[in-house]
Amino acid sequence: METITSGIAQLWEETFGKQPLSISKLPQSGSDRLYFRVFGEGEKTAIATYNNHLRENATFLSFTRSLLTQDCPVPRILAVNETGDTYLQTDFGDISLLNILEKEGYSDHVFNLFKQSLSRLAQLQIEGDSSIDYSQCLTAFEFGKQAILSDLLYFKYYFLDTLKFPYDKQALLDDFDALSTYLTRTENKYFMFRDFQSRNIMVEQDNVHFIDYQGGMKGALQYDVASLLWQARADLPAEWKDRLLEYYIEEASRFLPNPLDAALFTAQYNGYVLIRLLQVLGAYGFRGFFQRKAQFLTSIPLALRNLQQFTGHSRMGISVPEFDRCLQFCASAEVINRFEPLRAGPDSPLVVSIQSFSYKKGLPGDDSGNGGGFVFDCRGILNPGRIETFKIQTGRDKAVQDYLEQQTSMPDYLNSVFDIVDITVSDYIKRGFSSLQVNFGCTGGQHRSVYAADALARHLRNKFGVKVQVKHREQVFND
Template identity: 60%
Template sequence: MELIDRINALYQQRFLKNASRIEKLPQSGSDRVYFRIFDNDKTVIATYNINVQENDTFITFTSHFKSKGLPVPEIYTMDDSHTIYLQEDLGKISLIDELESKGKCPEVYELYKKSLQALAKFQILGDAGLDYNLCLTAREFGKEAILSDLLYFKYYFLDTLKQPYDKQALLNDFEALAVFLRQSRFKYFMFRDFQSRNIIVNNGEVYFIDYQGGMKGSMQYDAASLLWQARAQLSDEWKSSLLNDYFGYASELLSHDVDKELFINQYKGFVLIRLLQVLGAYGFRGLFERKAQFLTSIPLALRNLKWFVENRLIGIDLPEFDRMLKIIVSDEVIEQFECIQADETTPLVVEVNSFSYKKGLPSDDSDNGGGFIFDCRGILNPGRFDEYKKLSGLDKPVQDFLEQKTKMNTFLNSVFDLIDISVENYLERGFKNLQINFGCTGGQHRSVFAAEQTARHLRNKYKLKVLANHSNRQNWVK
C-alpha cells in the first residue's frame, strides 16, 4: 500500500472512520516524515519512520512522561510494523515561531520562562523510574558521548576549513574537556535537542516533542541548547535572566542544596559543547548533504560561538583548542559562509518561468539574454491521474503528490546548487537580469511547481526580486 493509504488505514482502525485529507508536513533535519490528518475539526499527527528502535523509544518515553503529568503528546496507536504511529496534534506554532513573529517581547520572555520551568520538571521528575536501557545511543552523556560530539565537530566542520593544527594536542584538549564536564553533579534526564522548534505553544502553554534522543546527563546542557540556539539570537540579558530563573526552578525541585557557582561554571562548559555539536550538525547537513537551510545557518552559529569565545571562560586550560576556536570565529572564516544578499540598491531581477515544450521556450528580451532551462519531464507527471488533471502546480494536492511520490525534491536540490553559483556571481558583478525556465509536457503541473519553489528559494536565501511567470496558464485544463 502507498504510505498515505497505510496512514489512513491506521487512522480508520483507531478512530473507525476515514480521514477527510492527509497533508505531508515540511521535513526538518531528521529522516522522520510527518503528516497532519484532518477529520472535520479534529487533527492528528502521523509519523513515518523506518527506524523501529527510535519509534519504540519515543513511544515508551512518552508513556513514562505522560504518567508523570509532563507536557507531552498522547500516543493513539502504532501499526504492526512499528514504522507508523499516530499522536496528538499539539498545534502548529512552536516557540521559535512565536519569537520570530512577535519579537523579543514580554509575552515571548514568559514563554521561555514556562519552557525552562517545564524543562526542570521534565528532567528531574522524568528521571525517576525511566528505563535508560532504551536510549538510542549512549545511556549517559558521559566522557565518551562528549568526545563523540567534539569529534563530530572536528570531522564535519573543523577539518573542512583546512586550517593547520596540532591534531594530537587538540585531541588531548578534547580529552581534558570531556573529563572536566563528566564530573557534573546534576545528572538527570537530558533532552539532548532542547531547542525552540521542539517546544509547541498552544493557548499560552508549552509542550515538548522529539525527546527520543534523550539520555542520562547534565541538566545544564538542555538549558544551554535553548538559550544559545543560533536562530533565536537571544540577548545576553535574556540569557542571563532566564538562566537564573531556570536555576531557581531546578533548586526548588532538587532535594539537596545546590552550589550556584558550580552549576553556572559547568553550564558554561556545556554551552561550548552544544555550540560545537550544532556546528558539526550544520557541517554534516550543509557541507556534506548540501542542504541549503543548514548552510545558511552556519554564519549564525559561528557568530554565536564568537560571542561565547570572546566573553566566557570555562575554568580549564585548553591551549590548542582555544587557538583553533579563535581561528574558527575570525571574520575571515565567518565571511566564507555568509551568503551575499540583495538590498534596495540591487539591480538584479530574476525571472522564473514555467512553460510547455509543446508551445515552445519563453522569450528573453533582456540585454544579456540566456539563462537556465531545466527539463522536468523526467519527474512522474501528476497530470496522468484524473484527480490532478484540472489542478496545477499551484494547488496543494499536486504539491503533495510531487513532494511525496516523485523525486522532485532531489531534482530541485540539484537545480539550486547550479543556479546559486550564477546568482551569487551576478550579484557581485551588478548584473540586472537572469532567466530560469522549467519545462514539462503541458506546462501545468511539474514545471509550475518547480518554478514556484525556485522563486521561493531565491527570495528566502538572497532576498532577491523574483518574477514568477507561467506562460501556458491560459491553456491549463479546466
C-alpha cells in the same frame, strides 16, 4: 502516500469507531518522519505519525508513557497500529515557542513562556528520570565522554576541516579529551531531552508542551538548558540568557535533594553550550557541504555569530589552548564573511526572470536582448502528470509538491541548480548587471517545471534579496 493515509484512517476508525472526516499532511521537518493532522467529528483532532524506523518509534512511545506517569507536558499516545509504524498522539496545535518569539519579539509574554519551559524542563529531567527505561535509548544510554567526543569530532570533520585552518592535530585531540573528561564529572545526571529547542515546544493557551524527545538519554542537566538558550535561530539577548539560567538553577534545585552550586553549574554549563554550538555547526556542515542542502549553508553565519558571542564572554573553567585557537579562528570575521551571502541592495539593477515552459511548445524567448540564459530540463524527474489524481493539478498544488519532495529526486536536482545559478547571481550583483534569465522545462509545463521555478524564486529572494519575476508560460498564474 495513499497507502499511509489509508492506514491512518483505519487506525482512527479502530480507535474511535468512525472514519475520520479528513487527513491533512503537515510540513516535513529535518527527519524522515511524516506527520498528519486527522480530523474527526465534534472538532476532534489528533496528530498521526508515520515512521518506518520502528526502533525510533518504540523509543518515543516508551519515553512518552514513562514521562506521562510523572505528569510531564508531553503528548498522550491515543493508538498504535499492529506493525508499530503508525501512531496517533495529542494535537497541541501548530504554534511553537519559536513562532511566538518570531511574531512578538522579546516581549514579557515570550520571556514568561521561556521561564515556564525551563520550569517544566527541570521537572521532566529530574522527576521523569525515575521512570525512564534507558534500555530503550536509540544510541548510547548516557551522554558521557564518548558521546561528547563524538560531537567534537563531528564538528572537526564536517566543519573545522573544511576551513583548511592549520592546527596541531594531536594537541587538539588532547584538548578534546580533557574537555570531555571535565564535562562528565558532574553529579547531576538525569533524563536529557537532547534536542530541547523552541521549535520543539508547542504552546497551547499559554501552556507549553514538549515534542520530539526520542533522542533522549541520561546526561547532564546543563545540556538541555544550553540547547534552548543558545538556539541560533532564537538569538536570545545576553541578558535573557543570564536571567533564564539563574531561574533554571532555582527551579531545578526545587526538585533535587540538594540545591545546585550555581558557580560550578554555570562553569560546566558553559562547556555544554560550546558542545551544543559545535554540534550544530557540524550538522550544518554535514548537511550543507556533504549532502549539498543549500538551506543549511545559509544558517552557518548565524551559528558562527553565536559562537563569536560565546567565545568573547564565557569561560569553561578548563584550559584547552589549541582548541581555543581553533575556536577564535572559526568565530573571526574572516570566516563569518565566507558564509555571508552577497545581498542585492535596493539600488541593484539586477532582475532575475524565471520561467516554466513545455518542451512540446519550444524554448522560451528572451526579450532582454541578451540571447537567453539558463535552461534546465526537468524531464529526468518522475512525472506527477502520469498519476490520475494529479493530472488536473499543477506544481503549485500541495499534493503535487509533496509527491515531488518525497517521492522523486527533485530536492537533489534543485540543490545542484541552486549551486550553479548562485554563482552567476553573485557575480551579476557584483558587476552591476541588470538581467538574468532562468528557464525550467518539462513535458507539459504544468508540474515539475512550475514547482522548480517557484522553488528557485524563493531561494534567490531569501538568499540574495534580488528582484525576481516569475512566469509560468503554459499556466494562467504568474508573479
